[in-house]
Amino acid sequence: MMGELVILWTDALIFMLVLFSMAFGIYAAGKEHLRGPWGLVVRSRVGVSTLVILSFYVVVGLLDSVHFHPLLDSKDQAGQQTQSAEVISLFDYLVTPLRERQEKTYSAPLATHLYAKESIELASGEVVRDFPRLTFGGAHLENPEQEWSRDIWRLTGIGVLKGLLVSVVVTNILIALLAGRWKTSFGAVAKVLIKEETTVPWRVLLATLSSVILVLFWSIELSSQYHILGTDKVGEDVFYQALKSIRTGLLIGTLTTLVMLPAAILLGIMAGYYRGWVDDLIQYTYTTLNSIPGVLLIAAAILMLQIYMSNHADEFNSLVERADLRLLFLCIILGVTSWTGLCRLLRGEAMKLREVDYVQAAVAFGVGHFTIIVRHILPNVLHIVLITVVLDFSGLVLAEAVLSYVNIGVDPTMNSWGNMINSARLEMAREPVVWWSLLASMLFMFVLVLSANLFSDVVRDAFDPRLRSSR
């Protein structure tokens, strides 16, 4: 199956980010003032249920970030398996049927026939104009008109049954684990869980997890025979496209902040701590950058990148690599336009912190500036950084859609919700309306952004003591 691994720039960065957050998690677990708020997050019902949904997205995004050349069946002269020139991801490999079952053109969700009439030659040699059958969607049905609805219900039933089975298993494993940890019996744990008398809302967590599993199995079962969200203009499965877009959305939302964080933290703290000309210079820099309307700066930068890429086309090995670099560049330029807010916040906070007693004491003891910043100031502004990262995420996901719509977002060949919406604009003008592409992208984006919004509220409330007390 797997040939040579291909590590794209964004792949490397996203796994770096994962390592980074794991390291931060280990660091935070040892610090009471950081662990406490996270405890509040997992104790909130909204917190755990959105966490489950977000982790589902993250898993798909991470699976989609492991790229490699697939091996072909044929062998070369040396007897080794040849590998294909195309680059696919682990996720592509897992959903190979979805990826490969291409129809001719548009077809509605769960349809058995194409969207447009065509001339079909019957076995008798007669030519009629009718909706042709799909090559894959519902191809196992002899007589679609009569069997279709029963078949859908049958597949739904099987999917739900499988999903229920798996969620029951997961629930039992979890209860057993908890029983082992709390040193009580299985029954006692189950009773407490059902009555929801636990500090962590396990019942809500299990309910969300079970619904995710149910939907997952239901869609797996249905998409084994049908295109559950239809197909697009070139006959590609829309469900597959929407799933592939998850990676793009997540990358834009996270890498942008990763790119801007070092600059924002460093400059913000320096401006507030040193004051004087350092402060003036940094303030001047961010006011200048901030005064250019973000969209225009992004547009200008992406236009320049396009020119550069078309003039240096031979520097890029493949389309995937090219699209990937453009995505990375978009993250960087989005980062440049969005770091100023955090920088200003940190500057204010650092200005306050440099006057507090323990920093003054450290200065009096002759501790160096660098040590003071790292030991005393940085740990005290980390919560602001964290809140900003989480709050910015959903805005960035939405921004990607708008930018791609204006053609200054990700590469047109890349799967993204923005590109799907972009093409949906023309589809909505068709007769009959092709609505499924729009609906699919909106639905996937909405679930992600809504969970991110709700989650960020919980995180903010947990980390910001001022807000907590006013409730």
Place this chain on the structure above:
Amino acid sequence: MIAYIIRRMLYAIPILLGVNILTFVLFFVVNSPDDMARMHLGMKRVTTEAIETWKAERGYDKPLLFNQASEGVGQLTDTIFFQKSLKLFQFDFGSSDSDRDIGYDISQRMWPSLAIAIPVLLVGLMVNITYALLIAFFRATYIDIWSVVLCVVMMSISGLFYIIGGQYLVSKLLHLVPISGYDTGLSAIKFLILPVLIGVIGGIGAGTRWYRTLFLEEINRDYVRTARAKGLSEVVVLFRHVLKNAMIPILTGVVVVLPLLFMGSLITESFFGIPGLGSYTIDAISRQDFAIVRAMVFLGSVLYILGLLLTDISYTLVDPRVRLS
């Protein structure tokens, strides 16, 4: 006050100069005018003469920063940086790459942009404040909780969806107003209703939630408790005391965006085919007309800095405790 304004305006000059240099670097140094010419004329087999004439027609054939061929001051003024970038300070935008006067186009296209942006702002402000006050009146009840949930849900829907959905529902299914287009005078109204409506609906989520927090912050203050203790009714407390004090952050938040209204909304205008500055910019981006994009970047920065200045002034006007220094 006047001394403060003058000082602030002087402070704006280095910032605008910074913007200017940044755009200059972005447009002329990262990619040379040769690259741009090749892009415009098509990539394959462009003759050197064709590139030279393209550059000469648009004045891109001069050296970037220093002209050795000229005499005296001309060594500095007869350059791309002076002709194309510094001239922006005089609001002399020059002509676009397709040879139209940018300054004239902007003055024409400003009005349709304002015709959408101002109603969206005013109606949106009214709707959001009313809704937020209503939520504040029913605070800590189910109405409050579900309204906040509704706001978060509305915030999570992409603005594109409101536009596409609204166009489909109102124009295509119900045939109430035309899908897109624009007209002069009063007949423009039928083209403006839908974009304004969608703009307002799209802003309800974030706006109402923000105003709700402002109101709730005020409601917990001591003077509100005193007002209630005096025996004032809840409605009077909300309107006379809470609303009046919460208006300070609301108004200053509005003032900062006032100048930027001129720039219009990129997405709305391009969807509804309204010939404003937003769609002007979008067209320029898709036609890769750098002269227009450069002019709009500069204009946007000027308006943003103006907005900051207006905000500072309006603070002193509505809140006597703030003094300019």
